[in-house]
Amino acid sequence: TQLLEQSPQFLSIQEGENLTVYCNSSSVFSSLQWYRQEPGEGPVLLVTVVTGGEVKKLKRLTFQFGDARKDSSLHITAAQPGDTGLYLCAALPSNSGYALNFGKGTSLLVTP
């Protein structure tokens, strides 16, 4: 059973479009992280959200943690080709807090 469900799995858009990707779970988390992974590289941390309802902005990226701390979203405004990559959400399971559990990711392709 996948702890974190990400959607959509794939997304192909043109430069300038807006998009939202989702990370959902039936579990409650104390915090949730978003990573971006480029081809041939390891994931790189984008943000950590901690408080229910929290919104964090990183340039054109907006991250939101659900009020109940079970879900999160990532919104990209005016996507650019440099945003292309695999976006992963990750959280620490409350019943076994020994390692981050990752969603399967959303693969984003932004074409000029």
Next chain:
Amino acid sequence: NAGVTQTPKFQVLKTGQSMTLQCAQDMNHEYMSWYRQDPGMGLRLIHYSVGAGITDQGEVPNGYNVSRSTTEDFPLRLLSAAPSQTSVYFCASSYSSGGGGYGYTFGSGTRLTVV
């Protein structure tokens, strides 16, 4: 540059061979872990360590061994390679198992093919 260094970057093994994937970090992180990444499966935890001398199994530990003799190094050993172990392997380190505000720092990965 500070970070996590993985070697080798690419490796081809024959079925039954053994090898060690190296991982070293210079950030004085207590927590280190190994993941494998397969298409459609995401990142799955193999083994982890919360400090020197302490290791434990993750979700998919079969066929792999680890040891942690120093804070800096966390090698992953494949005992007898099988085609099912063809994957991309990532080592990660952090101040804590949950990453905290700093998250996990990942290496650039080892792409392993077992034929």
